[in-house]
Amino acid sequence: MYTQSMDLPQGQPGELRAVPADAASADAEARFDERVAADRKVEPQDWMPDAYRRTLVRQISQHAHSEVVGMLPEGNWVTRAPSLERKAILLAKIQDEGGHGLYLYAAAETLGTSRDQMIAALHSGKAKYSSIFNYPTLTWADMGAIGWLVDGAAIMNQIPLCRCSYGPYARAMIRICKEESFHQRQGFDIMLALCRGTPEQKAMAQDALDRWWWPVVMMFGPSDADSIHSAHTMKWGIKRISNDELRQKFIDATVPQAELLGLTIPDPDLKWNAERGHYDHGPIDWDEFWRTVNGNGPCNRERLAARVRAHEKGEWVREAALAHAAKARARAAKAAA
Numbered sequence: 001m002y003t004q005s006m007d008l009p010q011g012q013p014g015e016l017r018a019v020p021a022d023a024a025s026a027d028a029e030a031r032f033d034e035r036v037a038a039d040r041k042v043e044p045q046d047w048m049p050d051a052y053r054r055t056l057v058r059q060i061s062q063h064a065h066s067e068v069v070g071m072l073p074e075g076n077w078v079t080r081a082p083s084l085e086r087k088a089i090l091l092a093k094i095q096d097e098g099g100h101g102l103y104l105y106a107a108a109e110t111l112g113t114s115r116d117q118m119i120a121a122l123h124s125g126k127a128k129y130s131s132i133f134n135y136p137t138l139t140w141a142d143m144g145a146i147g148w149l150v151d152g153a154a155i156m157n158q159i160p161l162c163r164c165s166y167g168p169y170a171r172a173m174i175r176i177c178k179e180e181s182f183h184q185r186q187g188f189d190i191m192l193a194l195c196r197g198t199p200e201q202k203a204m205a206q207d208a209l210d211r212w213w214w215p216v217v218m219m220f221g222p223s224d225a226d227s228i229h230s231a232h233t234m235k236w237g238i239k240r241i242s243n244d245e246l247r248q249k250f251i252d253a254t255v256p257q258a259e260l261l262g263l264t265i266p267d268p269d270l271k272w273n274a275e276r277g278h279y280d281h282g283p284i285d286w287d288e289f290w291r292t293v294n295g296n297g298p299c300n301r302e303r304l305a306a307r308v309r310a311h312e313k314g315e316w317v318r319e320a321a322l323a324h325a326a327k328a329r330a331r332a333a334k335a336a337a
């Protein structure tokens with residue numbers, strides 16, 4: 001996955017501790033502004049404004065959490081995939097998402113926040129993750145809809161992040177985007193197989209589209225007018241394209257794909273606007289969006305509980321890995337002595 005507009009408010013600023021800048025002079029700030037304006041990357045060792053660091057920690061950690069929580073809805077279907085091939089593909093996709101989480105936690109750690117802190121914020125409910133993963137996966141067609149639409153929306157959101165001003169985040173996104181592109185195609189392929197199948201299979205694909213369409217449209221985050229972080233993240237070169245523009249790009253790209261599948265997008269107001277050169281769409285239920293973001297979507301509690309349980313069950317693995325690393329260090333030190 002998966003970002004939605006990864007700039008949602010969470011907790012108090014500074015709760016995820018960022019390393020304080022030690023040379024916050026006007027001179028350093030001017031050099032920083034110049035670097036960003038010239039489209040040169042900011043690297044971990046460079047001076048950066050505290051607010052830039054905090055914003056990146058919030059955005060990258062929300063993104064990492066989304067990748068990891070995003071494994072759960074699809075995990076629901078690994079044992080029930082309709083063929084060995086589909087199961088292998090789904091497993092590979094879910095594993096990719098875990099990898100995306102790792103790259104992103106590592107990128108956020110370069111800003112001086114530990115993975116333990118980020119995970120604690122997720123588990124306590126302070127940190128956000130993409131609202132889309134709080135919806136249930138009721139049928140196999142949901143695996144198609146998630147790949148096609150959720151990963152498709154993620155690509156729209158993430159391609160501009162490959163040019164993000166913060167080097168480690170931008171570099172992580174390049175590889176992630178390549179993998180998301182495979183995810184989107186495998187989802188579309190599932191939908192295509194269902195739409196070419198029996199009337200029951202096609203109905204299953206339509207039902208999945210009906211349930212996922214609006215939550216996916218919401219993934220791009222609040223309208224530009226209500227997006228509290230957008231102006232800053234644009235100025236700093238973290239965000240390049242606004243939430244509404246990305247949403248429009250996604251809708252414009254997806255409508256012809258739905259037509260090819262022979263499916264109907266569940267929006268009676270959706271129509272081509274020749275004057276604008278874009279599709280117009282109906283109103284978005286922002287109450288549902290905020291309800292889900294703030295912990296009261298259909299599966300929020302279940303998802304968080306599953307994450308906490310998995311983390312607790314993995315305690316012995318982390319302990320063993322640390323003990324192994326300590327022994328290896330001790331052996332290396334002895335050999336060097």
Ligand SMILES: [Fe+2]
Pocket residue numbers: 001002097151154179180183
């Ligand atoms: Fe993905």
Ligand SMILES: [Fe+2]
Pocket residue numbers: 001002067096097100176180
């Ligand atoms: Fe991903």
